[in-house]
Amino acid sequence: AQSVTQLGSHVSVSEGALVLLRCNYSSSVPPYLFWYVQYPNQGLQLLLKYTSAATLVKGINGFEAEFKKSETSFHLTKPSAHMSDAAEYFCAVSGSGGYQKVTFGTGTKLQVIP
Amino acid sequence: DTGVSQDPRHKITKRGQNVTFRCDPISEHNRLYWYRQTLGQGPEFLTYFQNEAQLEKSRLLSDRFSAERPKGSFSTLEIQRTEQGDSAMYLCASSLDGQLSIPYNEQFFGPGTRLTVL
Numbered sequence: 368a369q370s371v372t373q374l375g376s377h378v379s380v381s382e383g384a385l386v387l388l389r390c391n392y393s394s395s396v397p398p399y400l401f402w403y404v405q406y407p408n409q410g411l412q413l414l415l416k417y418t419s420a421a422t423l424v425k426g427i428n429g430f431e432a433e434f435k436k437s438e439t440s441f442h443l444t445k446p447s448a449h450m451s452d453a454a455e456y457f458c459a460v461s462g463s464g465g466y467q468k469v470t471f472g473t474g475t476k477l478q479v480i481p
Numbered sequence: 482d483t484g485v486s487q488d489p490r491h492k493i494t495k496r497g498q499n500v501t502f503r504c505d506p507i508s509e510h511n512r513l514y515w516y517r518q519t520l521g522q523g524p525e526f527l528t529y530f531q532n533e534a535q536l537e538k539s540r541l542l543s544d545r546f547s548a549e550r551p552k553g554s555f556s557t558l559e560i561q562r563t564e565q566g567d568s569a570m571y572l573c574a575s576s577l578d579g580q581l582s583i584p585y586n587e588q589f590f591g592p593g594t595r596l597t598v599l
Binding site for chain 2: 376403408409410411412413416457459468469470471472473474
C-alpha cells in the first residue's frame with residue numbers, strides 16, 4: 368500500500384520568495400511520485416513526475432522536486448513565487464510497473480502575497 | 482484534442498434523488514478513472530475502466546453507485562438515492578495504455594462535476 372503526507376495545509380509566501388511544499392511518502396514497492404496543481408473549480412494538472420530515472424525532476428512553470436529515498440521525501444520547490452502560482456497542490460504516489468492506483472495527499476493551498 | 486470533458490459541471494439535488502454524470506475522455510485514451518474529492522481532501526479513487534471493462538472498484542463505491550463505459554468511450558457515473566454525504570466534486574481522468582516505452586501513462590483530468598445534495 369502507498370500513502371503520502373503533505374505537511375502544512377496552507378502555505379503563504381511573498382511574491383519572489385522561495386516556494387517549498389513538503390511531501391513524505393510511504394510505499395512497500397519502488398514508488399512513482401507526482402505533484403499536481405489544481406486551480407479553483409478546475410481539474411488537476413500534472414506538474415511533474417518521478418519514475419525512477421533522475422532524482423531531481425523538473426516540471427512545468429519553473430517547479431522542481433527531488434526524490435530522496437533516505438528521507439522518503441519528494442518536496443516541491445520553486446525559486447521565485449509568482450502570483451499565478453496561487454493554487455492547491457497535491458502530492459501523489461503509485462506503485463511502479465503496469466497499472467497502479469494513484470493515491471493523493473490532502474493538498475497544500477499556496478497563497479502568494481504581493 | 483479537446484481534453485477530458487464532464488457534464489454537468491454543477492448539480493444540485495434533493496436527498497433521495499438519483500443523479501447521473503457523464504465523462505468524455507480524450508478520444509484515443511483507453512483507460513478511464515473516476516475520483517471523488519471532498520472539501521479539504523485530495524481526490525479518492527472510485528473506479529477504473531480499461532476500454533469497456535470495469536477492472537477495479539474502491540470500497541468507497543457503495544451499492545448506490547454504478548459506473549458504466551458501454552462502448553469503451555464515454556462513461557457515466559450514477560448515484561441512486563443520494564445522501565448529503567455524497568456532496569463532493571466528482572473527477573474523471575483518462576490515460577493511454579499499451580505503450581511499453583512509457584513507464585507511466587499520465588492521467589489527464591477533467592474539470593469535475595460538483596454535486597450538492599440538499
